[in-house]
Amino acid sequence: xxxxxxxxxxxxxxxxxxxxxxxxxxxxxxxxxxxxxxxxxxxxxxxxxxxxxxxxxxxxxxxxxxxxxxxxxxxxxxxxxxxxxxxxxxxxxxxx
Amino acid sequence: xxxxxxxxxxxxxxxxxxxxxxxxxxxxxxxxxxxxxxxxxxxxxxxxxxxxxxxxxxxxxxxxxxxxxxxxxxxxxxxxxxxxxxxxxxxxxxxxxxxxxxxxxxxxxxxxxxxxxxxxxxxxxxxxxxxxxxxxxxxxxxxxxxxxxxxxxxxxxxxxxxxxxxxxxxxxxxxxxxxxxxxxxxxxxxxxxxxxxxxxxxxxxxxxxxxxxxxxxxxxxxxxxxxxxxxxxxxxxxxxxxxxxxxxxxxxxxxxxxxxxxxxxxxxxxxxxxxxxxxxxxxxxxxxxxxxxxxxxxxxxxxxxxxxxxxxxxxxxxxxxxxxxxxxxxxxxxxxxxxxxxxxxxxxxxxxxxxxxxxxxxxxxxxxxxxxxxxxxxxxxxxxxxxxxxxxxxxxxxxxxxxxxxxxxxxxxxxxxxxxxxxxxxxxxxxxxxxxxxxxxxxxxxxxxxxxxxxxxxxxxxxxxxxxxxxxxxxxxxxxxxxxxxxxxxxxxxxxxxxxxxxxxxxxxxxxxxxxxxxxxxxxxxxxxxxxxxxxxxxxxxxxxxxxxxxxxxxxxxxxxxxxxxxxxxxxxxxxxxxxxxxxxxxxxxxxxx
Ligand code: SF4
Ligand code: SF4
Ligand code: SF4
Numbered sequence: 277x278x279x280x281x282x283x284x285x286x287x288x289x290x291x292x293x294x295x296x297x298x299x300x301x302x303x304x305x306x307x308x309x310x311x312x313x314x315x316x317x318x319x320x321x322x323x324x325x326x327x328x329x330x331x332x333x334x335x336x337x338x339x340x341x342x343x344x345x346x347x348x349x350x351x352x353x354x355x356x357x358x359x360x361x362x363x364x365x366x367x368x369x370x371x372x
Numbered sequence: 373x374x375x376x377x378x379x380x381x382x383x384x385x386x387x388x389x390x391x392x393x394x395x396x397x398x399x400x401x402x403x404x405x406x407x408x409x410x411x412x413x414x415x416x417x418x419x420x421x422x423x424x425x426x427x428x429x430x431x432x433x434x435x436x437x438x439x440x441x442x443x444x445x446x447x448x449x450x451x452x453x454x455x456x457x458x459x460x461x462x463x464x465x466x467x468x469x470x471x472x473x474x475x476x477x478x479x480x481x482x483x484x485x486x487x488x489x490x491x492x493x494x495x496x497x498x499x500x501x502x503x504x505x506x507x508x509x510x511x512x513x514x515x516x517x518x519x520x521x522x523x524x525x526x527x528x529x530x531x532x533x534x535x536x537x538x539x540x541x542x543x544x545x546x547x548x549x550x551x552x553x554x555x556x557x558x559x560x561x562x563x564x565x566x567x568x569x570x571x572x573x574x575x576x577x578x579x580x581x582x583x584x585x586x587x588x589x590x591x592x593x594x595x596x597x598x599x600x601x602x603x604x605x606x607x608x609x610x611x612x613x614x615x616x617x618x619x620x621x622x623x624x625x626x627x628x629x630x631x632x633x634x635x636x637x638x639x640x641x642x643x644x645x646x647x648x649x650x651x652x653x654x655x656x657x658x659x660x661x662x663x664x665x666x667x668x669x670x671x672x673x674x675x676x677x678x679x680x681x682x683x684x685x686x687x688x689x690x691x692x693x694x695x696x697x698x699x700x701x702x703x704x705x706x707x708x709x710x711x712x713x714x715x716x717x718x719x720x721x722x723x724x725x726x727x728x729x730x731x732x733x734x735x736x737x738x739x740x741x742x743x744x745x746x747x748x749x750x751x752x753x754x755x756x757x758x759x760x761x762x763x764x765x766x767x768x769x770x771x772x773x774x775x776x777x778x779x780x781x782x783x784x785x786x787x788x789x790x791x792x793x794x795x796x797x798x799x800x801x802x803x804x805x806x807x808x809x810x811x812x813x814x815x816x817x818x819x820x821x822x823x824x825x826x827x828x829x830x831x832x833x834x835x836x837x838x839x840x841x842x843x844x845x846x847x848x849x850x851x852x853x854x855x856x857x858x859x860x861x862x863x864x865x866x867x868x869x870x871x872x873x874x875x876x877x878x879x880x881x882x883x884x885x886x887x888x889x890x891x892x893x894x895x896x897x898x899x900x901x902x903x904x905x906x907x908x909x910x911x912x913x914x915x916x917x918x919x920x921x922x923x924x925x926x927x928x929x930x931x932x933x934x935x936x937x938x939x940x941x942x943x944x945x946x947x948x949x950x951x952x953x954x955x956x957x958x959x960x961x962x963x964x965x966x
Binding site for chain 2: 288289290291292295298299302303304305306307308312313314315317318319320321322339341342
């Protein structure tokens with residue numbers, strides 16, 4: 277199961293996903309997280325997530341209580357590799 | 373602590389010279405952990421005895437803790453300063469993205485001294501520090517707009533905090549707040565005015581880094597335990613669903629919701645401004661602090677039409693919680709929920725502490741009712757319970773301060789009552805306007821003796837609500853329970869753990885979280901540290917003139933019946949004696965030299 281950005285309207289901006297991705301890599305802090313959640317021009321207007329193409333069993337989705345993120349069936353390659361090797365980031369769109 | 377933990381870095385900024393330096397202070401964090409513990413030491417070091425709170429000498433200290441960025445709900449920043457509102461210890465906590473941003477930028481604490489000649493803001497991006505001209509942001513009508521411009525100007529979106537003041541801070545209103553992330557506040561005791569006195573419009577902090585840990589497996593294990601305990605606890609669910617606003621109805625039923633300047637402790641229209649009513653009619657979004665899954669911050673969406681144009685609307689997103697509903701709702705007799713939201717919004721835009729503002733306006737309403745002030749003082753405003761338009765106009769005048777009356781209101785309810793009278797119903801403890809609890813002896817004595825004179829340090833209301841009558845409702849029983857809670861909260865606020873998670877961060881869990889960063893304490897150690905921090909705060913308070921011998925108690929709290937327990941001067945006197953003996957049991961430590 278890989279990652280789906282399901283409904284960012286549900287996102288509360290808690291950034292738990294960001295630190296979960298770092299922990300998955302055996303790290304603490306945010307230096308190498310593969311997901312970034314930021315506001316759409318101020319907290320009042322909600323959030324967007326800038327994510328990788330998704331690893332297997334995404335930790336970020338596991339901690340997302342609001343189901344703004346959820347695991348999906350198919351996905352690309354393990355993104356932490358993509359990110360650290362070539363720095364590729366994609367802006368995730370809801371997957372239909 | 374781990375040798376390379378960036379927590380040890382203290383960033384010292386001088387606004388007069390526009391210079392900075394970074395010092396490694398392992399001593400500070402190893403001994404006092406961080407947060408409140410580190411901040412009170414820095415305050416002792418940096419704040420000259422008896423200094424004017426609005427002078428360049430008064431330092432602003434921000435501190436975070438060892439768990440910040442590592443564990444959930446350790447996301448508070450503690451600010452310490454000398455308060456321009458009370459002339460004594462100023463301490464205020466705020467969350468949003470502030471604590472994580474400071475930690476990710478590579479600091480455990482930031483100390484700001486001096487004053488700038490021109491308005492400026494400070495941008496701290498990791499080890500890059502900039503002093504930026506803020507002349508064009510100064511005197512801007514809305515704090516929101518200033519925030520928006522800084523947001524556009526600075527990098528670090530998603531990883532930064534923007535702490536800023538509004539008009540209230542610029543005009544040195546002694547209870548002006550500092551706002552972060554649009555909706556969160558260093559609310560109480562006037563940090564905003566200290567910013568204003570330094571011509572400091574804002575502080576932006578951002579960063580991204582890894583944090584050292586000594587045992588990956590232990591880290592993940594303890595993390596998972598805390599995370600699951602937090603998200604499964606009923607308390608957290610309550611905070612997520614209705615937020616603290618959920619307490620309006622229960623406190624009202626209990627008979628502890630201060631209403632119309634505490635002439636009553638039940639509001640007959642509480643249902644109309646309850647957390648349930650807000651959620652059903654207006655809840656538009658929930659937000660969370662960084663690295664906290666709870667999401668207790670509730671934002672209302674208020675759609676308003678433009679008066680002069682048909683079919684034109686704007687939607688304002690307004691944060692609400694229990695304290696605002698109390699101070700601007702029941703305390704002022706406001707039951708019109710839309711009016712209440714507008715009043716909350718106005719106060720947010722100007723950057724005032726909502727609790728102090730509400731209590732001051734409540735005093736003004738009663739004072740006008742009793743004829744000790746007239747329309748001459750108020751400049752034609754007629755305060756009356758529930759009239760939110762009058763209150764909105766009045767807060768604007770508190771900023772503009774066109775006459776002596778509004779100048780006094782801008783200094784707090786005690787200052788106003790000293791001049792105009794009505795001291796018996798000027799509801800402040802230690803110079804700080806009362807929080808929203810008339811629940812019993814615990815709440816009031818708690819506010820009288822705690823370091824911040826608020827409900828935050830010892831939760832007296834909860835002692836009232838849960839106490840078994842025979843044990844607690846003696847002066848000594850109440851005092852002892854309050855002291856025990858306040859000492860333990862020093863530990864939590866040194867780890868900068870959100871008090872809502874106090875049920876999760878029990879002493880044994882705290883020890884294990886600390887082990888991950890190589891702080892090897894025993895349970896006795898952390899209790900001792902909590903006690904020490906409490907004493908250090910008292911040492912500062914006594915140094916600056918606070919005394920438990922002459923507490924100012926507004927008579928109103930004796931007149932309006934309490935739901936539990938009995939309270940009179942004698943009871944308070946005995947409780948204060950007990951606290952004094954406890955605090956002075958060991959001699960207070962002499963000043964720590966640099
Ligand atoms: S899906 Fe991407 S962001 Fe989520 S845990 Fe995996 S690598 Fe990290
Ligand atoms: S996507 Fe989920 S975990 Fe990430 S910030 Fe939003 S609510 Fe939190
Ligand atoms: S419980 Fe609420 S106040 Fe506390 S850290 Fe979480 S979102 Fe912030």
